[in-house]
């Protein structure tokens with residue numbers, strides 16, 4: 001199989017650097033929008049297609065370097081490239097650039113996942129368990145292969161890139177290239193082998209190599225047809241409520257409390273299954289000090305960027321001390337970045353997706369055992385987000401916030417947070433509200449993360465976590481007014 005490697009001393013994407021640098025910032029998955037890019041180099045490159053297969057398919061890992069201090073000096077990303085002299089019209093939107101071909105003409109280079117022929121090839125290679133150059137296409141043992149056909153790219157808000165195969169399977173290409181096993185694949189595999197009904201069954205994966213270590217390229221799982229995500233469902237419920245602001249959340253037709261209760265049970269079941277599959281250990285004094293240390297590191301970072309956080313620095317640090325004083329707790333593998341958008345309501349129940357952890361953390365931090373309370377706190381934060389998201393427009397209008405709507409939003413958040421905890425306690429036997437110091441520390445840590453996340457990604461939303469941060473501090477009487 002023809003394969004080139006930058007180890008030859010040549011950069012196989014050399015002629016495309018400018019095109020790639022112009023294309024990357026417009027990709028939803030590229031997290032470094034707004035950063036100052038210094039340059040790009042190819043770290044790994046291989047041709048995946050056979051000489052007689054059309055279009056030509058290439059896999060590459062590129063490293064983008066930055067001159068600003070807004071994050072790591074260099075980040076690596078994965079690309080699947082389609083190369084053809086005349087690609088099909090429906091990949092027009094995915095064109096990256098052009099480069100000379102051996103026939104003296106020009107080839108078009110495009111984002112390969114946009115081409116149904118390439119996604120069909122990848123699905124077939126997984127089903128057949130083939131190896132192409134450095135890429136191993138691995139079916140999950142004991143699973144039934146889905147019908148092979150072209151994939152349809154998912155065009156929504158995503159940190160990675162997915163294609164859907166006829167409502168039967170979904171394949172996610174991980175965009176950030178990191179050596180090691182991706183926790184999304186690792187935990188789906190562990191939960192699947194545990195017989196979990198709370199995750200979509202894994203069907204296979206594509207594995208590669210980076211820095212001499214295995215790297216997860218992509219993951220294939222069963223597609224949950226006819227599902228809706230928890231964030232859209234929660235927003236519908238809040239919309240119903242705010243349209244009839246004289247009624248309480250339990251009086252409107254779109255009450256979400258039953259679903260919040262079911263989500264609590266689902267998250268509780270996932271925690272039990274992860275503990276059974278991968279073990280638990282007590283959070284001793286040294287472990288608690290370490291957790292507090294991670295929270296403080298994040299606080300320092302956020303304080304350097306957002307004034308509203310810097311002003312409350314000492315009050316926030318005081319709440320974090322709750323981790324050490326909260327009493328016995330255990331740590332285990334957890335989801336790590338749970339929110340309503342990571343829950344899918346299927347016709348039979350709720351599924352949890354996307355076990356990658358917080359996108360900005362290193363792999364070592366994302367796989368570190370942590371308290372299940374981090375996931376619980378993240379879900380509680382998400383109910384707050386859903387409640388107050390629709391008030392953003394009012395907040396920013398000349399009339400300012402409407403106190404009646406704010407009261408209703410707060411009631412909605414409290415009702416659903418409480419139902420979630422009831423459901424969680426029912427399944428695990430542990431009510432998160434019985435450890436308020438630990439819960440508050442994790443909630444505050446998430447709110448600080450969100451302030452930073454929104455400042456970088458959606459500045460118009462930053463008032464949501466800032467408001468929660470102030471509320472969490474007021475609850476302890478620790479806020480500086």
Ligand SMILES: Nc1ncnc2c1ncn2[C@@H]1O[C@H](COP(=O)(O)OP(=O)(O)O)[C@@H](O)[C@H]1O
Pocket residue numbers: 154157158159160161162170172200221222223224225227229341342344353354356
């Ligand atoms: N198994 C699945 N069945 C149906 N839809 C799914 C499934 N997994 C993911 N999705 C859809 O794909 C979207 C992105 O998936 P996610 O794993 O969150 O990707 P990312 O890591 O890129 O954020 C989800 O919001 C959901 O709409």
Ligand SMILES: O=P(O)(O)O[C@H]1O[C@H](CO)[C@@H](O[C@H]2O[C@H](CO)[C@@H](O)[C@H](O)[C@H]2O)[C@H](O)[C@H]1O
Pocket residue numbers: 158159231337339340341354357358359378381382383385386450453
């Ligand atoms: O889905 P990702 O793993 O990429 O997670 C990141 O993006 C999320 C936003 O999509 C972000 O979640 C925050 O916004 C949600 C509403 O859009 C809200 O429900 C969450 O509570 C809030 O944290 C997540 O923090 C970030 O890591």
